[in-house]
Amino acid sequence: MREDTAKKTTTEKTPSGDELKIEGSKIEELKIEGLKIKVYPDPVLKIPATPVERFDAKLSSFVDEMHKAMLLREGVGLAAPQVGVSKKIAIITYDGVFYVLINPRLLEREGEQEGEEGCLSFPGIYAPVKRPARVKVAAQDTGGIERVYEVEGFTARAFLHEMDHLEGKLFIEYLSTLKRGMIRKKMYKRAIGEDE
Ligand code: NI
Numbered sequence: 001m002r003e004d005t006a007k008k009t010t011t012e013k014t015p016s017g018d019e020l021k022i023e024g025s026k027i028e029e030l031k032i033e034g035l036k037i038k039v040y041p042d043p044v045l046k047i048p049a050t051p052v053e054r055f056d057a058k059l060s061s062f063v064d065e066m067h068k069a070m071l072l073r074e075g076v077g078l079a080a081p082q083v084g085v086s087k088k089i090a091i092i093t094y095d096g097v098f099y100v101l102i103n104p105r106l107l108e109r110e111g112e113q114e115g116e117e118g119c120l121s122f123p124g125i126y127a128p129v130k131r132p133a134r135v136k137v138a139a140q141d142t143g144g145i146e147r148v149y150e151v152e153g154f155t156a157r158a159f160l161h162e163m164d165h166l167e168g169k170l171f172i173e174y175l176s177t178l179k180r181g182m183i184r185k186k187m188y189k190r191a192i193g194e195d196e
Helices: 057-072 153-166 177-191
Strands: 009-013 019-023 026-029 077-079 089-094 097-110 113-119 122-131 134-140 146-152
Touching: 057 077, 057 089, 057 097, 077 153, 089 153, 097 146, 097 153, 113 153, 122 153, 122 177, 134 153, 146 153
Parallel strands: none
Antiparallel strands: 009 019, 019 026, 077 089, 089 097, 097 134, 113 122, 134 146
């Protein structure tokens, strides 16, 4: 999940010392180590993820790696399938709060909101998507403890976007056939190196 930001170019040093050139929402990666983000049409993005069963140190360090990969790309959310791991793990960071959702379940949904949505697996692409305004979600943390979250607005949008990833569902599936077709075409062109 990614939030649209104003167009301006800045260069920033990340906590690990990598240098990033940021053009609005587009980041040119000069030197990013760690997990690589899978972009559409990578088939892993369409596979429903399987539940996490082992809550061990390996899981915690994987979540740390996901967190780092998300922050380096200025994302507000990331799901494990986006780094090629088909497991029900998603993270969200918004308004100064970091959420880890393992095996999340949607308990309640209410209202409706529409807003711009982007995705780290569709770099530079944003489109308005309708979502519930408020949700109640149960998820386990890295220790396996179940927690319940009640979130609204953009946080609810981010939760739903990431939970969709765990079912192999992408935000473009909410768009009109025409718009979805245009985005698919653009992404396929990029994949074979014909775009820009
Ligand atoms: Ni996404």
